[in-house]
Amino acid sequence: MSDAFNIFSFKGKMKTLHLSWIAFFITFVVWFNHAPLLQAIAASLGLAPAEVKTLLILNVALTIPARVIIGMLTDRFGPRIVYSALLAVCSIPCFMFALADDFVQAAIARFLLGFIGAGFVIGIRLVSEWFPANELGTAEGIYGGWGNFGSAAAAFSLPVVALIFGGDDGWRYAIGITGVLSLLFSVVFYLNISDTPKGSTYFKPKHIGAMEVTSKGDFFFLLLMKIPMYAALALLTWKLSPAGVKMLSETTAMMCYAGLVLLYVYEVSHVWKVNKTVFKQPVEEMHRYKFKQVAVLNVLYFATFGSELAVVSMLPLFFAETFELTPVIAGMVASAYAFMNLMSRPGGGWLSDKFGRKPTLLILTAGLAVGYFAMSLVDGSWPLWLAVVAAMACSFFVQSGEGAVFAVVPLIKRRLTGQIAGMTGAYGNVGAVTYLTVLSLVDYSTFFMVIAATAVVGFVALLFMEEPKGHIAEVNEDGSVEMITVG
Structure with missing residues (x-):
């Protein structure tokens, strides 16, 4: 683990990081492969507007329990096997969706595809095995940010692929290709990844099926x-x-x-x-951890990733209606929000490594609240460029906050990292479901205000979090205790 942190290297820990974010990137391409093709899908299958909205809801439904289950499996069987299996198995509902003939078939496939959204938590554990505490925030940020960009990449590339194939079935080929990509990369990942660096122990929880508390x-x-x-x-x-x-x-x-x-x-x-x-x-003092640390991170991820998933879904429509833009222009303007992921999430992790986990989170959460409050004031009287700047500034705090949250997750209890990441990740989806439901009941301004209010709640919760410091103790299979530095 002594090799330097060099983003252009493809050896050792950096190879693991690059293959991890590519795996996560592919899961997000597959998870959101329908979004940019919805008009073609609706026309081809004869879907009503309510049925289209139902597909969007079903897409995030299964991810809530899936992230918890996948977190447990990762801790038990290791990231290499679990990520490879997830990429391979989830290509099946992807092909089902590409071949769907009616709403029910499409809905079942979309519901099952929610499982691939759980891939994120596997890489969190894998990256934490390969990087020391002082580089962990940056590494997890790159993993999360570059992988997350898969949804934006899908939005840009899949309509082009559909056009190349042309005809009524162009969208089917585009979605089918993402399934092939997932299947092929599952083999690449399996052949090239190892759960830990040579000579390191992969610590497993004593039990599978529920999180241990102390x-x-x-x-x-x-x-x-x-x-x-x-x-x-x-x-x-x-x-x-x-x-x-x-x-x-x-x-x-x-x-x-x-x-x-x-x-x-x-x-x-x-x-x-x-x-x-x-x-x-x-429980012996040295083996204890405080669950309140996990709870605070859950609340923060509810507000950060939860709002990102919800806002990415509604932002094109918001810009189209507020500024009377065409759907294509509105989509391009709204994509500025997702583009921020490439730098913001690694930036949040890097700031955490540099200036401490808690101070970074406090500043970013305060910025999040202010950003969404500003978004609630946007109306047709604003110049469009200013509204875009407000959305991008808000996006910076959202995604940097996500990076900073997952700079803390692996420092709580190593052998439970998958489960902790699973629960925190699931809270992001809980946030998305909550915010999208709020959006269906209120206007845009109130929607943004509600997110700002939950960010304030997150800020208050954060005051109770403790900065990770010192060491966490893990027990080797031979009974000896290994101390892992966390700060």
């Missing part, structure tokens, strides 16, 4: 923080029920609600099974 209070805190994830899935069910877009019948919706309650009860029993020992004997 105190009684944290046991109840964990159960409390699980509730919003179930609430977001209930919100999605409501959106698809007769009260919303009428995709589910009243009976099916009620069965979904009952299923979510039973699932939560099952999860409570599983958390108890994994953590009941903390009620019998206290």
Whole structure:
């Protein structure tokens, strides 16, 4: 791990970083491959506007539980196998979507494709294995920012690919090609990646199925923080029920609600099974971690990535309606928001490495609140260039904040990094579902104000976070203890 941090190198840890962000980039291309082709898809399949909106909601639905599940699998089986399998398996619903003949087939495929959105958490654990604490924020930022750019790359390239093939089926070829790309790269990734540098130990959790906590209070805190994830899935069910877009019948919706309650009860029993020992004997001080650290990061990712997913979905329409632009021009103007990812997210990680995790997050979260407050004031009387500048400034704080959040995640408890990243990542999707639901009920100005208000809540929560410092203890298979420097 002594080799220098050189972005132009393709050896050792840098090779791992480059292959990781490319894998993440491909997952985002596949996850958002429908967005730029929606008009062609709607015309080809004869979809009503409500059905198009339903596809957008279904696309993010499964990602909430998927990120938690994939986080657990990553900690247990290692990033190499899990990422390769995810890329290969998720090419199947991608091909299903490309071959869909009606709304129901497209909806099922889109729902299953939400699983590929969980790929992000795998790379967080993998990168943390290869980079020391003083480079981790920058490395995770590059992984997240360059990978995240896959959605913008899809928006630019896939309509061109569809045009090249031409005809009514052009969109099918474009989407099919992304599935082929995912399948091929799964092999490349498997053949070229190793979970840790040579001689390093890959620490695994003692149990799979629930996150370990190290105190009684944290046991109840964990159960409390699980509730919003179930609430977001209930919100999605409501959106698809007769009260919303009428995709589910009243009976099916009620069965979904009952299923979510039973699932939560099952999860409570599983958390108890994994953590009941903390009620019998206290965990040694050196092996403890504070779950409040995870909870604060969850809230911050709700506001940052949650708002990014929601805003990317609505920004072209916002610019088109506010400034009377054509859809093409509005799309290009709105893409400025996603473009910021290339530099902002690595920038947030780098600032964290340089100036400390907590101070960086405090400044970026304050900027986030101010940025969205400014966006709430944008109307037709503003010059267009100023509105674009406001959107880009807001985007800088959003994406730098995401980078800064994941500069902290791997420093809490190494063997649980996948699970922590999974839960924090899932909160981003919970935020997206919440904000998109708010958007369907209020005007644009109120929508931006709501995000600004949640950023203020995030700022207050952040005051309770502790700067990672010193070491975290992990136990080797032979029982010896290894100390990992975190700050």
